[in-house]
Each structure stands twice: as C-alpha cells, then as structure tokens.
Amino acid sequence: MDEKITIPKLRAMKEAREKITMLTAYDWPTALLLDRAGIEILLVGDSVGNNILGYADTMPVTMDEMIHHTKAVRRGIKRALLVGDMPFLSYQISAEQALANAGRFLKEGGAEAVKLEGGAEMADIISLLVRRGIPVMGHIGLTPQRAAQLGGLKVQGRDEETAQKLLHDAKILEEAGVFSLVLEAVPWALAKLITERVKIPTIGIGAGPYCDGQVLVVTDMIGLSLGISPKFSKRYAHVAEEIERAAKEFLHDVKSGRFPTIEEHSFKISEEVLQKLQ
Ligand code: KIV
Numbered sequence: 001m002d003e004k005i006t007i008p009k010l011r012a013m014k015e016a017r018e019k020i021t022m023l024t025a026y027d028w029p030t031a032l033l034l035d036r037a038g039i040e041i042l043l044v045g046d047s048v049g050n051n052i053l054g055y056a057d058t059m060p061v062t063m064d065e066m067i068h069h070t071k072a073v074r075r076g077i078k079r080a081l082l083v084g085d086m087p088f089l090s091y092q093i094s095a096e097q098a099l100a101n102a103g104r105f106l107k108e109g110g111a112e113a114v115k116l117e118g119g120a121e122m123a124d125i126i127s128l129l130v131r132r133g134i135p136v137m138g139h140i141g142l143t144p145q146r147a148a149q150l151g152g153l154k155v156q157g158r159d160e161e162t163a164q165k166l167l168h169d170a171k172i173l174e175e176a177g178v179f180s181l182v183l184e185a186v187p188w189a190l191a192k193l194i195t196e197r198v199k200i201p202t203i204g205i206g207a208g209p210y211c212d213g214q215v216l217v218v219t220d221m222i223g224l225s226l227g228i229s230p231k232f233s234k235r236y237a238h239v240a241e242e243i244e245r246a247a248k249e250f251l252h253d254v255k256s257g258r259f260p261t262i263e264e265h266s267f268k269i270s271e272e273v274l275q276k277l278q
Pocket of ligand 1 (some may be wrong): 024043044046047048085111139182184198205215
C-alpha cells in the first residue's frame with residue numbers, strides 16, 4: 001500500500017480491473033487523513049469554492065485560491081497522486097494562458113497533474129499541455145463550469161445526440177493525451193460503454209458502477225456539505241452535526257463554569273510568587 005501512485009500505475013489498475021478511488025481535498029489535515037487511508041488520487045477541486053470558501057458555485061474561484069489550497073494539500077500527501085483543478089477562465093482564453101496556469105499548479109502548488117472541463121473543443125489545449133509535459137485529466141458529462149449552458153446541474157447524455165457526443169468527446173480526449181477521464185452525471189450504461197471503449201481509466205461521479213474508479217466530493221462524503229448533497233453522493237460520516245454538537249457543548253460548559261477547571265486545564269503559580277504580587 002506504500003507504493004507511490006503514478007499515472008502508469010493507474011493505467012495498470014484499469015488493466016488489472018482494480019478499482020481506483022479519488023476524493024477531493026482542500027486542506028492539509030484532510031489530505032493527510034485521506035492519503036493515510038489509501039485513497040489513490042486527491043483532487044483539489046474548484047468545488048473548494050462552494051464547499052469551503054462559501055461561494056454560491058465554482059465560478060468565482062481564482063487561480064491564486066486554487067494554488068493556496070493545492071499547496072496545503074501537497075503538504076499532507078505522501079502516496080496519492082495530486083491533481084489540481086483548473087478554475088473557470090484559467091484555460092479557456094488562450095493556449096498560452098492555459099499552459100502558464102497549468103504550469104503554476106505543478107511549479108507552485110506541487111500538483112502532479114491538472115484537470116480541466118470540456119470535450120472535443122478542448123482537445124487542442126489538452127494536447128499542447130501534454131506535449132509540454134503537463135499530465136491532464138479530462139472531465140466530461142456534467143461540467144459545472146458550463147452549468148448555465150447545460151440548463152443547470154443535470155444528467156448529461158440521455159438522448160442519442162448528446163450520448164453520441166460524449167462517446168466522441170471521450171475518444172477525442174483520449175487521442176489528445178488525457179491520462180484519465182472524469183465522467184460526471186452520465187447514465188450508467190453510457191459510462192460503461194465509454195469505459196469499455198477507452199484505454200485510459202474513467203473515474204465516475206454519478207456515472208454508475210462500471211467506471212474504472214469513483215470520485216466523491218469529500219465534504220459530501222463526510223457530511224460537511226451545508227447545501228444539498230447530490231443524489232449520486234454517499235455520506236459516510238456526519239461531521240457537520242458533530243461540529244455543531246461539540247460547539248454547543250463547549251458553549252454550555254463555559255457559560256455554566258464547567259470549563260475550564262483548575263485541576264485539568266489550568267496552570268499553577270507558587271504561593272511565594274503570588275504573595276509577592278499581592
Ligand atoms: O471540483 C470538483 O469537485 C470536481 C469533482 C466533481 C470531480 O471536479
């Protein structure tokens with residue numbers, strides 16, 4: 001379990017039909033715990049915007065914010081592959097802009113790869129990054145940075161035209177050089193077809209059980225999302241409730257004089273020094 005996770009290792013996992021796990025991480029302690037638990041890929045998602053920074057969605061997230069969080073996550077990781085998520089308008093303006101910003105994730109943030117949203121229309125930019133030595137993870141299906149164009153956070157690829165487009169996008173992105181592909185909110189049978197047709201590992205979120213791996217947003221997974229968690233997520237802990245319970249208990253203890261106690265939580269001064277002060 002101590003072997004460092006690399007891009008070739010992920011490909012080998014697909015070939016060996018060993019499932020891949022990925023979670024988002026935004027800070028040092030969480031990254032350390034997820035890495036220690038054995039999660040293979042940690043993604044500093046632009047979902048840091050709505051889950052940690054209190055924005056309504058991912059759109060306002062800046063490169064500087066992403067780098068700040070990526071550096072924190074880097075400090076917690078020994079084994080997992082670290083992927084930085086390119087925020088809205090950090091890669092769409094020009095190839096030069098995409099290269100410079102992707103490079104920041106690796107040089108400043110300590111990431112080993114970047115992820116960016118979009119299908120065939122992003123192939124040129126992806127291929128440039130890959131040719132310049134920056135590993136890229138693709139992301140198709142529901143791409144939250146295009147939520148307005150997609151008519152909201154909806155399942156993608158339900159009709160023939162959009163399903164064909166997703167199959168096409170997956171092949172084109174594979175040819176452009178992505179090392180892995182996130183499939184978000186896609187019918188499970190379509191995700192299965194895509195997974196069978198590409199050699200790179202697919203990582204599903206709301207894309208059913210036949211993807212090569214699964215990703216969840218960590219705050220959904222641990223029960224720290226304060227908004228509504230999507231239907232496709234699964235909650236493994238109830239951290240928000242636990243934080244609120246602990247805060248209420250602290251408040252009650254302080255108001256009632258139960259905390260701090262002299263015996264357990266306080267420091268002593270000798271009688272002699274005290275006498276002099278008085
Ligand atoms: O930003 C994010 O959390 C993501 C995951 C949903 C894959 O892109």
